Amino acid sequence: MRLLTHNMLSSNIKGVTNGFPLRIEIEKVVEKQVEFNPDFLKNMFPKIEWKALVNASHSMGYVELPEEVEPSRLDSEDFLHKFHHALLELHLEEGALVCPETGRRFPVSKGIPNMLLHEDEV
Amino acid sequence: MSSRIAQIRLVSSHPEVYEPCDDSFALVDALLADRTNLLQHQPALCLELGCGSGYVITSLALIVGQEAQYIATDINPHAVKVTHETLEAHGVHAELINTNIASGLEERLKGLVDVIVVNPPYVPTPEDEVGREGIASAWAGGENGRTVIDKMLPVADTLLSKKGWLYMVTLTENNPAQICLQMREKGYASRILVQRLTEEENLQIIKFWRDSDLQVAEKENKTVPAKDMESLLSDFHIFPFLRGSHDDSS
Numbered sequence: 001m002r003l004l005t006h007n008m009l010s011s012n013i014k015g016v017t018n019g020f021p022l023r024i025e026i027e028k029v030v031e032k033q034v035e036f037n038p039d040f041l042k043n044m045f046p047k048i049e050w051k052a053l054v055n056a057s058h059s060m061g062y063v064e065l066p067e068e069v070e071p072s073r074l075d076s077e078d079f080l081h082k083f084h085h086a087l088l089e090l091h092l093e094e095g096a097l098v099c100p101e102t103g104r105r106f107p108v109s110k111g112i113p114n115m116l117l118h119e120d121e122v
Numbered sequence: 123m124s125s126r127i128a129q130i131r132l133v134s135s136h137p138e139v140y141e142p143c144d145d146s147f148a149l150v151d152a153l154l155a156d157r158t159n160l161l162q163h164q165p166a167l168c169l170e171l172g173c174g175s176g177y178v179i180t181s182l183a184l185i186v187g188q189e190a191q192y193i194a195t196d197i198n199p200h201a202v203k204v205t206h207e208t209l210e211a212h213g214v215h216a217e218l219i220n221t222n223i224a225s226g227l228e229e230r231l232k233g234l235v236d237v238i239v240v241n242p243p244y245v246p247t248p249e250d251e252v253g254r255e256g257i258a259s260a261w262a263g264g265e266n267g268r269t270v271i272d273k274m275l276p277v278a279d280t281l282l283s284k285k286g287w288l289y290m291v292t293l294t295e296n297n298p299a300q301i302c303l304q305m306r307e308k309g310y311a312s313r314i315l316v317q318r319l320t321e322e323e324n325l326q327i328i329k330f331w332r333d334s335d336l337q338v339a340e341k342e343n344k345t346v347p348a349k350d351m352e353s354l355l356s357d358f359h360i361f362p363f364l365r366g367s368h369d370d371s372s
């Protein structure tokens with residue numbers, strides 16, 4: 001699971017109002033090279049919750065992203081490469097996503113999060 | 123220029139995962155037939171609901187290219203694993219999520235998806251067969267085969283971007299004309315890209331897109347002009363005459 005996906009996932013349990021961002025529990029992180037595509041990054045940037053991405057990348061051991069960022073930074077090649085790495089190249093391979101409100105764990109196995117709910121959670 | 127699609131010999135399998143079938147092939151044929159438009163569309167995010175073996179999302183990724191990002195969901199945990207293997211065997215990537223339709227994505231992915239593809243469980247069955255564990259949930263569609271379809275359509279509407287397109291498989295028993303009219307009320311135009319008569323099934327692949335004229339009509343609470351309605355329905359009326367010809371996509 002890429003951090004792009006983490007940035008797009010919220011806790012889906014019934015009644016939860018603050019389900020984003022999911023906390024990340026890490027057992028295994030892998031890095032996979034992805035072709036650099038600045039247009040995609042510029043396109044996605046306004047849709048990304050920056051703070052969630054920064055914290056998620058921190059928890060995966062990547063500390064290069066600035067805490068705060070102005071859209072003008074998108075002109076910097078260096079910044080785009082860091083954004084690219086955090087968003088697309090860091091994968092949570094094994095671990096869990098944890099609902100920030102209820103503490104419910106959604107397991108991630110072989111890079112695939114399981115967001116299926118139990119009957120009493122729907 | 124010819125485009126690569128997923129190769130059957132590289133598609134992974136599992137006893138509880140739907141194998142690519144006529145409906146899957148018809149959906150990929152529709153994507154191929156619409157390839158030029160898809161490339162011009164330059165989608166950033168593409169999504170498949172109910173990816174099964176991964177045949178369709180892999181083909182979409184091969185057709186559109188890795189400049190876009192792909193997400194695929196399935197309610198069946200084996201299916202997302204098999205899809206992962208199929209993607210890897212073709213050297214493409216999609217993010218996979220084991221979930222009900224797009225549960226967990228709806229809030230943050232709202233209005234961001236440029237292309238959605240769906241080959242839903244569309245076979246009319248008793249209602250209690252829908253969503254059971256195992257392979258039956260791959261096809262069991264409840265009354266008129268519409269139970270899962272009718273849950274997926276509003277989700278697609280939520281997730282699609284302003285320029286978003288939806289490609290969906292339907293069966294004649296699903297009453298596709300009525301699906302198109304329902305979508306029309308939400309501001310979508312539609313067109314049948316492929317119709318296919320197999321030994322057992324009469325399949326359509328329908329493409330939906332947001333039509334700004336329809337959306338204006340909806341805001342002003344106007345009804346859809348009767349003339350347009352007729353031309354829409356006539357798409358389905360001509361279908362009986364196509365019986366015997368197997369495919370209109372080539």
Ligand SMILES: C[S@@+](CC[C@H](N)C(=O)[O-])C[C@H]1O[C@@H](n2cnc3c(N)ncnc32)[C@H](O)[C@@H]1O
Nearest residue numbers: 140142146172173174196197198222223241260
């Ligand atoms: C007809 S199969 C299509 C599989 C594959 N896309 C293809 O075309 O070969 C329908 C798929 O939808 C999945 N499915 C059924 N109900 C679902 C739901 N509520 N949410 C997500 N996936 C679902 C099934 O597990 C199955 O893999």
